[in-house]
Structures are given as C-alpha cells and as structure tokens.
Amino acid sequence: MTSTLQTPRPESGASPIASSLRGRQLPRWVPPALTAAAVLLALVGVFGPVGAWLVLVGWCVAAVIPIWSLAVEGSRKAMDRLVTLLVSTAFAITLFPLGSILATVVSRGAPVLSSEFFTYSMRNIVGEGGGIYHALMGTLLITAAAAAISIPIGLFTAIYLIEYGDGTRLAGWIRFLVDVMTGIPSIVAGLFAYALFVIFFGPGVRMGVGGAVALSVLMIPVVVRSCEEMLKLVPNELREASYALGVPKWRTIVKVVLPTALAGIVTGVTLAIARVIGETAPLLVIAGLTDSVNFNLFDGRMATLPVFTYFSIIVPGVPPGPSIERAWGAALVLLIIVMLLNLAARLVSYFFSPKGER
Amino acid sequence: MAKSIDVSDLDIYYGDFLAVEGVTIPIAARSVTAFIGPSGCGKSTFLRSLNRMHEVIRGARVDGKVLIDGQDLYADDMDPVNVRRLIGMVFQRPNPFPTMSIAENVLAGQRLNSKRMKKKEADDIVERSLRSAGLWNEVKDRLDRPGSGLSGGQQQRLCIARAIATQPEVLLMDEPCSALDPISTSIIEDLIHELKTDYTIVIVTHNMQQAARVSDTTAFFNLAGVGQPGRLIEHGDTSMMFSNPEDPATEAYIQGRFG
Ligand SMILES: Nc1ncnc2c1ncn2[C@@H]1O[C@H](COP(=O)(O)OP(=O)(O)OP(=O)(O)O)[C@@H](O)[C@H]1O
Ligand SMILES: [Mg+2]
Numbered sequence: 001m002t003s004t005l006q007t008p009r010p011e012s013g014a015s016p017i018a019s020s021l022r023g024r025q026l027p028r029w030v031p032p033a034l035t036a037a038a039v040l041l042a043l044v045g046v047f048g049p050v051g052a053w054l055v056l057v058g059w060c061v062a063a064v065i066p067i068w069s070l071a072v073e074g075s076r077k078a079m080d081r082l083v084t085l086l087v088s089t090a091f092a093i094t095l096f097p098l099g100s101i102l103a104t105v106v107s108r109g110a111p112v113l114s115s116e117f118f119t120y121s122m123r124n125i126v127g128e129g130g131g132i133y134h135a136l137m138g139t140l141l142i143t144a145a146a147a148a149i150s151i152p153i154g155l156f157t158a159i160y161l162i163e164y165g166d167g168t169r170l171a172g173w174i175r176f177l178v179d180v181m182t183g184i185p186s187i188v189a190g191l192f193a194y195a196l197f198v199i200f201f202g203p204g205v206r207m208g209v210g211g212a213v214a215l216s217v218l219m220i221p222v223v224v225r226s227c228e229e230m231l232k233l234v235p236n237e238l239r240e241a242s243y244a245l246g247v248p249k250w251r252t253i254v255k256v257v258l259p260t261a262l263a264g265i266v267t268g269v270t271l272a273i274a275r276v277i278g279e280t281a282p283l284l285v286i287a288g289l290t291d292s293v294n295f296n297l298f299d300g301r302m303a304t305l306p307v308f309t310y311f312s313i314i315v316p317g318v319p320p321g322p323s324i325e326r327a328w329g330a331a332l333v334l335l336i337i338v339m340l341l342n343l344a345a346r347l348v349s350y351f352f353s354p355k356g357e358r
Numbered sequence: 359m360a361k362s363i364d365v366s367d368l369d370i371y372y373g374d375f376l377a378v379e380g381v382t383i384p385i386a387a388r389s390v391t392a393f394i395g396p397s398g399c400g401k402s403t404f405l406r407s408l409n410r411m412h413e414v415i416r417g418a419r420v421d422g423k424v425l426i427d428g429q430d431l432y433a434d435d436m437d438p439v440n441v442r443r444l445i446g447m448v449f450q451r452p453n454p455f456p457t458m459s460i461a462e463n464v465l466a467g468q469r470l471n472s473k474r475m476k477k478k479e480a481d482d483i484v485e486r487s488l489r490s491a492g493l494w495n496e497v498k499d500r501l502d503r504p505g506s507g508l509s510g511g512q513q514q515r516l517c518i519a520r521a522i523a524t525q526p527e528v529l530l531m532d533e534p535c536s537a538l539d540p541i542s543t544s545i546i547e548d549l550i551h552e553l554k555t556d557y558t559i560v561i562v563t564h565n566m567q568q569a570a571r572v573s574d575t576t577a578f579f580n581l582a583g584v585g586q587p588g589r590l591i592e593h594g595d596t597s598m599m600f601s602n603p604e605d606p607a608t609e610a611y612i613q614g615r616f617g
Contacts, residue, residue: 167416237453241517243414245467245524246443255470259457354456354506 026072031065031081038062042092059089102335109332112325122291122303128322132330134293135308138208139334142287142304143277145212145297146219151269153216154223161224162231163253181221189217190282197286206288208302214282219272226268230261263352270345274338280306305334360558361427361444361527362387363408368422369587370400370407372415377403379587381422383577390554392569392596393562395579396611400588401562402450404579405530408560409445410438426528443467446526448534450562452513454505454520461501463516464488467524483523490552491519492545511538518546528558535568547572566612570600578608 038058045054062085070078120131157174165171193214197205234257242252258265288301289311312327363385370378378400385391393401406412407420410431424431431441454463464484468475475483484501488494493515497508505516514537521529531550535543550559550572563569569576577593592605603609 235453237449237451238455240411240414241449241453241455241520242466242470243439244409244411244442244447244449245470245520246439246441247467247470248439251470251472256455256457260455262457354504 023074023077024072026065026069030068034061034065062088105328105332105335108325108328109330109335112329113332117326117329121293123293125291126317127319130322130326132305132308132326132333134290135303135305135330136333137293137295138287138302138304139277139306139337141295141297142208142211142215142283142302143273145209146215146276147269147273149212149216150219150223150272154220154269154272155227155265157220157224158227158231159253161228163249163257178221178224181217182225184217185281186214186218186279187281187285189214190285192217193282193286206286206301207299208287208294208297211283211287211302211304212297214286215276215279218279218282219276222272222275223269226272227261227265230264230268231257233264234260260354263349263354266352267345267349270341270348274341274345277337277341278306278334280310283307284310305330305337309334360387360556362558363528363560364423364425364428365408366423366425368404368407368420368424370403370412370420371418372403373417376587378407378579379589381590383590383593385558385560386575387558388554388556389574390550390559390561390572391575391577391593392573393560393577393579394564394566394569394611395588395591396581397564398588399579399581401579402532403588404590405532405560405562406447408530409447409528410436410441411447413438443524444526445528445530446521446524448514448518448521448529448531450532450536452510452517452537454508454513454516456504456506458505459502460497460505460508460516463505464519464523466520487519487523488516490522490549491515492542492549493519511542514538515542515546518549522549522553526557528560529553531559531561533562533564536564543568566600566614570596576600578603578605578611580607580611 038061041058041061042055044050045052045056045058048054066078066082066085069081116129117131118136119133120129121134122130123134157178161171161174165174193210194205196213197207197210201207238256238260239252242256243249247255283304284307287304287307289307290301290303294300294302309327309330312323312330316323316327365385366382368378368381369376370381381404393405395401403412408424408431412418412420420432422432426441426444430436455466458466461480461484462469464487465475465480468480468483485494485498488497493512496512497503497516505513508516514534518531518534535546538546547568550561553559554574561569561572573596575593576596576599578591578599579588580591581588592599592603592608594604599608600612603612
C-alpha cells in the first residue's frame with residue numbers, strides 16, 4: 001500500500017484517479033436559469049392576463065433540467081434533479097391554496113379593520129358599523145378555558161404514558177383511545193358538550209364553558225400526543241443521572257424531564273390552541289351567538305369569531321353588504337390570531353430550548 | 359464514614375435474561391476496587407446493582423444480597439432513593455443536564471432535592487468539586503454557561519464533580535476515563551487516590567494500567583460464552599491479581615492474550 005502511494009507511476013500522471021472522481025456536469029447556469037424562467041412563466045400565468053396554461057408551460061421548462069441532465073450527467077444526478085423538481089412542484093401546489101386564502105382574506109378583510117371594529121359589539125346595530133369586540137372576547141375566553149382544561153389533562157396523561165405506564169397494558173389502551181379521540185369530528189364534540197350540559201341545566205342550554213369543554217375534547221388528544229413525543233425525546237441518561245443523585249422520581253420529572261422538554265411542550269400546546277381556536281361547529285351547538293358582550297363563561301350565549309363569521313355570511317340581514325364585510329374582517333382577525341400563535345410557538349421553541357446545543 | 363459492601367450470591371436479570379450470575383465479593387471500605395473484564399460481561403450491570411440503579415430499567419431485577427455495613431440494600435423497607443444518596447455514581451457516558459449551567463450541574467444533587475443553601479456555601483461546593491475533578495481552571499470563568507457546551511471529556515469531569523458534590527459514602531465509576539485524554543485521566547486518578555481516604559470507590563475500567571495504578575483490589579469478570587451470564591472469575595489484591603492470578607483466563611486477559 002504505502003509503496004504504491006510513495007512512488008507514483010510516471011506515465012499515468014494525475015489523470016486516472018482524478019477523472020474517476022470528477023463527473024460531467026450541466027453548464028452551471030443551466031439549472032438556475034431554467035428554474036427562473038419556469039417560475040416567471042408560472043407567476044405570469046397566475047397573475048398575468050395570458051391565462052393559467054402558462055403555469056404548465058413553465059413546468060415543462062423546468063422539466064427540461066432532469067432530461068438534459070440524464071443526457072449529460074448520468075442517471076444518478078438526473079434522478080436527483082427529477083426528485084428535486086417533483087418536491088418543488090408539490091411544495092408550490094401546497095403553497096397555492098395558502099397564498100390564495102391569505103390574499104383573499106387580507107384584501108377583503110383589511111379595509112374593514114378599524115378601531116370601532118375592535119371596540120364595538122353588535123348590540124343594537126343594524127346595517128353599517130358595529131364590531132367584533134364581543135366575538136373576540138368570546139373566542140379568547142373560551143379558548144383560554146379550553147386550554148386550562150386540556151393542558152393539565154393532556155400533560156399529565158403524557159407524563160403517565162411515558163414516565164409511569166410505558167409498556168403496560170393500560171398505557172396501550174390509553175394510547176389507543178387517544179388516537180380514537182383524535183378522529184372525533186368536531187360537531188360530535190359539540191354535541192357531546194351539549195348533551196353533557198343538558199343533563200345539568202336542561203335542554204336549550206347555551207354556555208361559553210360548554211364550548212370550552214367541546215374544544216377540550218378536540219384539544220386533549222393533540223396535547224397528549226405532542227407532549228408524549230417531546231417527553232420521549234428526553235434521553236434516559238438524564239433521568240438516570242438524576243436518580244443516581246438520589247433524586248426521587250417525581251422531582252426528576254418536575255425538575256429534569258419537564259424543563260428539558262419544555263420548549264417542545266410549549267410549542268405543541270400553542271399549536272394545539274391554534275388548531276382549535278378556529279373551530280366553528282361545536283361552538284355553534286353549545287355556545288351559540290349573541291350580539292352583546294358576555295364575559296361570563298357560565299351564563300348564557302357567547303359570541304365567538306368563527307360563529308360570528310358564519311352567521312354574518314349566512315344571515316346577513318338587509319342590506320347584506322356591511323354584514324358580509326364584517327365577516328371578512330372577523331375572518332382576517334382569526335387568521336392573524338392563529339399566525340401570532342404560530343409565531344409565538346416558534347419564538348418559544350427558539351428561546352426555551354436547552355442552550356449550548358443550538 | 360465510608361462503608362464496606364458485601365455482595366453474596368447475586369443474580370442480575372434483564373427481564374428473563376440472566377445477565378450476571380452468582381457474584382459473591384466483599385468490597386472493603388476506604389479502598390479502590392477495580393472491575394475488569396471483556397465487553398458485555400456485565401461489569402456495568404453489576405455496578406448499577408450496587409446502588410439500585412439497575413431496577414430503573416423496566417423488567418430488570420436482582421436476586422441475592424447486597425449488604426452495606428450489614429444492611430441489606432434490597433430489603434423491603436429500603437428506600438432506593440436514600441440508597442442512591444449514599445452511593446453516588448458516574449456513568450459510562452457523560453450526561454450533564456442540558457437545561458442547567460455548569461455551576462447548577464455541580465449542585466444538581468442539592469438543587470434537585472430542593473436543599474436550601476447559602477450562596478457562599480454553594481459557591482464553595484462548586485469550587486471544591488470542580489477542583490477535585492480537575493475542571494476548575496477550564497470553567498471558572500463560565501460557570502453560568504450551559505454544561506452541554508463543554509467537550510466530551512470536560513462533560514465527564516463535570517459529571518464526576520456532580521457526583522462528589524453530594525459527598526456520597528461510596529462512589530461507583532463506570533469507565534470514568536474512557537473519554538478523557540491522558541492528562542485529565544491522571545487528574546481523575548489522583549482524585550481517586552485522594553478520595554479513597556474517605557470514600558469507598560468502585561471503578562470499572564478497560565485499561566489494565568489504570569486498574570493496576572489506582573486499585574487496591576481487582577475483580578475479573580468473564581463470559582462463559584455468547585448468551586451465557588457473566589460471572590465473577592476471581593478477585594483479590596491487585597498486585598497479586600496482576601503478578602500471579604489463579605485462573606488462566608485472568609492471566610490471559612490481563613496480558614492481552616484473549617480468545
Ligand atoms: N438495558 C438492557 N436490557 C437488556 N439487556 C441488557 C441491558 N443492558 C445490558 N444488557 C445486557 O447485559 C449484559 C451485560 O452488559 P453490561 O452493559 O453490563 O456489560 P459491560 O461489562 O459493562 O460491557 P462494556 O465493557 O462494553 O461496558 C450484556 O449481554 C448486555 O447485552
Ligand atoms: Mg459497561
């Protein structure tokens with residue numbers, strides 16, 4: 001071995017090993033140039049006057065890259081470029097509805113936003129004016145109550161599943177039931193809450209807290225699942241390190257496991273909140289709608305943004321214009337809240353994750 | 359202060375798998391005992407059964423007696439938490455707490471148990487423990503930085519500092535130097551020499567020279583074959599074990615002619 005390395009064969013020069021390491025390549029400018037052309041064509045197709053068929057043309061332009069690559073670079077790189085193309089296409093297709101929704105909601109909802117819109121309820125308002133103050137407060141209160149119910153239950157369930165019950169039959173059943181719960185249709189959750197409250201308060205009951213219970217039914221499985229995943233990520237070595245210092249199990253969970261998983265847990269919970277805050281069906285059933293502000297979760301109907309939006313569109317009144325505008329405004333506010341929650345989740349996971357490994 | 363340990367006829371299981379069989383060994387107080395033997399023969403398993411860390415693993419259990427100063431560790435009324443406070447441990451792989459700073463890591467034994475301390479007292483413990491572990495000079499300017507930001511060897515010394523900060527009576531060390539450079543290794547060996555005046559120390563090592571250097575007693579573990587339980591082949595005075603062991607397998611292992 002060493003001798004061949006030390007005495008290079010004079011006649012071969014540097015070429016044999018060097019050329020076996022190099023491969024033929026597309027000209028450097030080709031992939032970016034074709035990609036740019038394709039994106040441009042697609043944008044013109046979507047926004048321009050020519051027609052949506054240009055998107056297809058753009059895609060065909062991009063599809064030239066893998067074909068050309070197959071001819072020049074060989075099959076491995078061509079496959080790489082083909083998969084890149086497919087993944088980017090899938091990405092663009094997913095982005096499209098998102099972009100479309102955002103554009104529509106912002107363009108129709110933004111003009112409605114005003115200080116009156118945020119500070120007035122719909123009490124005694126006919127036609128123009130009024131606002132979503134009552135629905136905004138209702139949404140915040142009901143979601144906060146739902147979080148207050150779901151987070152402890154969900155977190156404790158996850159702690160049981162990972163720290164105490166792992167591998168036991170009971171834990172297996174709980175996991176299974178949580179999975180089943182994930183699939184409960186939201187309207188069923190609403191009907192469950194309604195049925196539950198009817199037992200205590202008689203038929204026709206409407207209560208904010210009922211909405212919170214319905215949302216909890218939807219939120220608990222999400223919280224359990226995300227907390228469980230996060231607790232699973234905590235390395236066993238940390239638990240053992242803590243036990244070896246003579247720390248009891250519960251203190252280990254409270255002071256070692258939970259802090260280590262905190263960022264993930266908070267992120268998961270925030271996303272779970274974002275997930276249920278836009279629920280309409282269950283609130284329609286149990287929280288109902290009212291025109292005035294109601295801060296009392298335990299007394300009567302409570303307006304919420306999704307339900308408010310729904311009724312503003314379905315029963316706009318005469319003339320329908322202002323009501324429909326308010327619906328778009330409410331939808332935009334809801335969207336902004338969800339975005340803020342997502343942003344908060346991002347920030348939390350950035351600032352709370354264990355330091356030094358980032 | 360230091361305690362002696364008496365193990366008699368200990369079988370250690372992972373579920374149905376018998377990992378270590380029939381170990382009987384006395385471990386003298388204020389001495390260093392080294393466990394040597396090939397990989398997978400159950401040194402770590404046996405070590406973990408000495409402070410009831412073994413049962414932390416689901417399905418793991420032991421049969422037999424471990425007496426510490428005459429008290430059976432596995433008696434029904436023994437609290438494993440108290441046992442572990444008495445018998446500290448350093449693991450094979452460094453495991454500092456990622457959410458804690460270097461100083462907090464050293465104080466973890468006190469802090470996690472919510473023991474109240476004056477700041478002065480806490481600072482003293484941090485400095486003393488880090489000095490003993492040979493880490494003080496490297497980290498004294500960044501005690502409030504995360505412990506996981508240290509190098510692997512520094513992390514291991516941090517874990518050693520953490521284990522001695524609670525002043526256990528027995529210290530179990532599972533290959534504490536396997537990730538360390540020769541300089542830190544000799545610091546740790548000095549530490550072991552120092553500690554043995556007050557503590558009982560049990561150390562697992564793959565390094566024969568280290569076993570010869572630090573230990574008073576050496577125990578050799580071996581596997582009869584794949585899937586067979588590990589056994590204690592022989593134990594005795596380190597100089598005797600290294601100069602003329604009774605069992606030919608011990609001699610072969612120590613001289614590096616194995617298998
Ligand atoms: N958590 C576990 N579950 C099941 N079996 C285990 C577990 N940990 C170890 N074992 C088995 O127990 C036996 C002894 O392992 P142990 O870790 O004690 O070996 P060791 O002597 O410390 O080896 P090394 O020198 O490589 O650290 C091995 O056969 C191993 O596969
Ligand atoms: Mg080991």
